[in-house]
Amino acid sequence: MIEFKHVFKEYDNKVIAANDFTITIKQGEFVYVVGPSGAGKSTFIKMMYREEIPTSGQIKINEFELEKIKNKEIPFLRRELGVVFQDFKLLPKLTVFENVAYALQVIEKSPEKVKERVERVLELVGLADKTDVFPNELSGGEQQRIAIARAIANKPRILIADEPTGNLDPGTANDIMEIIERINKKGTTVVMATHNSSIVNERKHRVIEIDDGRVIRDQKRGGYKDESNNL
Numbered sequence: 001m002i003e004f005k006h007v008f009k010e011y012d013n014k015v016i017a018a019n020d021f022t023i024t025i026k027q028g029e030f031v032y033v034v035g036p037s038g039a040g041k042s043t044f045i046k047m048m049y050r051e052e053i054p055t056s057g058q059i060k061i062n063e064f065e066l067e068k069i070k071n072k073e074i075p076f077l078r079r080e081l082g083v084v085f086q087d088f089k090l091l092p093k094l095t096v097f098e099n100v101a102y103a104l105q106v107i108e109k110s111p112e113k114v115k116e117r118v119e120r121v122l123e124l125v126g127l128a129d130k131t132d133v134f135p136n137e138l139s140g141g142e143q144q145r146i147a148i149a150r151a152i153a154n155k156p157r158i159l160i161a162d163e164p165t166g167n168l169d170p171g172t173a174n175d176i177m178e179i180i181e182r183i184n185k186k187g188t189t190v191v192m193a194t195h196n197s198s199i200v201n202e203r204k205h206r207v208i209e210i211d212d213g214r215v216i217r218d219q220k221r222g223g224y225k226d227e228s229n230n231l
């Protein structure tokens with residue numbers, strides 16, 4: 001469960017990137033966040049995992065009330081959230097196995113458990129045969145699949161993706177969407193910021209549209225553009 005109540009975010013330069021966001025996303029939903037560059041999509045997403053702190057308002061992520069959260073609790077919050085980025089953010093000097101395992105080792109699982117889980121998530125993204133290669137030996141689509149495997153390694157209840165298909169060709173973007181939708185069907189909430197209109201139009205889910213720091217549309221199974229005015 002993700003709950004924003006009257007959330008405002010004003011950056012130091014006086015830009016208001018979130019102007020009174022009140023939004024509830026239930027466990028298991030799939031939500032696209034759309035809007036032009038600079039609209040506030042990343043700010044919305046970053047506030048969920050406490051990369052940015054709101055100026056005012058309340059955010060609840062599962063049982064965590066972010067306005068009350070202590071620094072030492074932030075790692076526990078982050079375990080509820082898997083995050084995937086446009087530029088993958090894999091560690092170049094680590095192998096595929098190590099990149100995925102890294103997320104698990106920090107929470108003190110046994111080496112056997114780590115191995116089992118890494119193999120399981122790599123299978124899930126269809127790359128079980130790539131454990132020993134380095135990120136630069138992989139295509140963009142493969143790197144993104146590894147990044148997704150890493151994001152879900154801890155079984156987070158929420159998967160956040162900021163333009164996950166932004167650097168990928170349409171065919172590869174579709175493969176990535178298949179994987180993200182499969183993860184969602186297993187009960188994981190997905191929040192995905194995107195500019196990819198064909199994906200939003202073809203794979204219908206809830207659409208939250210942001211423009212100039214305001215939520216201007218929140219539609220069940222919406223399209224990339226609001227078509228309700230063009231009847």
Ligand code: ADP
Nearest residue numbers: 011013015017036037038039040041042043044
């Ligand atoms: P989007 O993800 O939709 O492109 P962002 O959330 O990145 O939008 O940005 C929303 C607005 O906030 C933009 O005007 C952007 O320039 C501004 N902004 C984002 N991050 C910062 C920051 N760290 N400092 C100052 N302004 C920022």
